Structure formats: C-alpha cells, structure tokens
Amino acid sequence: MDVFIAPLGALAVLYALKRILMIDLSVRDAGGMLRNGAVLVDVRTPEEFGDGKVPGAVNIPLDELRNKAGAVVPGRDTVVLLYCRSGTRSYIGKRIMKKMDYTTVFNAGSFRRARKIAAYAGSQTDISGSP
Numbered sequence: 859m860d861v862f863i864a865p866l867g868a869l870a871v872l873y874a875l876k877r878i879l880m881i882d883l884s885v886r887d888a889g890g891m892l893r894n895g896a897v898l899v900d901v902r903t904p905e906e907f908g909d910g911k912v913p914g915a916v917n918i919p920l921d922e923l924r925n926k927a928g929a930v931v932p933g934r935d936t937v938v939l940l941y942c943r944s945g946t947r948s949y950i951g952k953r954i955m956k957k958m959d960y961t962t963v964f965n966a967g968s969f970r971r972a973r974k975i976a977a978y979a980g981s982q983t984d985i986s987g988s989p
Contacts, residue, residue: 882964889978896937901951941972
C-alpha cells in the first residue's frame with residue numbers, strides 16, 4: 859500500500875508547486891484587468907483554439923508568439939493575460955514576452971481558469987449598473 863501513497867504524495871506536491879509558481883493572480887484580479895482592457899491571449903494551437911475558446915481571446919500559438927505578439931498587443935506596457943490548456947505554455951509565453959520587454963504580462967493559467975476570469979469580468983458592473 860505504501861508503494862502507491864508515495865507517488866500520489868509526490869504528484870500532489872508537484873501540482874501545488876505548479877499552482878504557486880505559475881499562476882500570477884487571482885480570478886478576481888485578472889477579471890478586473892480584463893474589464894479594464896487587458897488583452898487575453900490563448901497560446902494553444904489553432905486546432906485547440908478551434909475546439910473551444912474564451913470569448914474575446916486572441917489566438918497566438920506559443921511557437922509564433924515572438925513573431926506575432928507585436929501585431930496583437932498594442933504596446934509593451936499593455937496588460938496581457940496568457941492562457942493555455944493547463945497553464946504550462948502560458949507560463950512559457952509569459953517568460954518569452956518578458957524577454958521581449960513586455961512589462962505587464964500575466965499567466966492566467968488553464969483554459970478552464972481563463973473561462974472563469976472572463977465570466978467574472980463579464981458579471982461585474984460599475985456603480986452606474988452598466989457592464
């Protein structure tokens with residue numbers, strides 16, 4: 859029985875580390891950024907993007923990010939939220955964009971988390987009641 863517990867414990871630790879090290883901000887904070895004009899970038903493949911996307915997201919596959927980011931992201935100080943299937947490629951994308959001197963790039967995490975962020979951004983209203 860102990861043979862199975864050790865690998866499960868190691869997996870749990872790896873998962874926790876991934877969440878701590880890779881995800882930059884809360885759903886609430888990211889949703890606020892999205893409401894205020896952040897650019898939401900999906901770094902998955904075009905096929906993955908075609909299978910399902912977050913409303914308002916732009917697809918720039920990770921392997922094309924260096925060449926296409928400038929055409930999609932208007933300025934180096936524009937807030938950018940990156941996501942992918944699990945959060946790993948978006949983490950790599952964040953590092954790439956930081957090396958390209960983008961100053962406010964965040965890893966929004968997984969596709970499912972990005973949908974929550976977009977839903978949160980869409981559900982919030984200002985004090986006048988408009989979305």
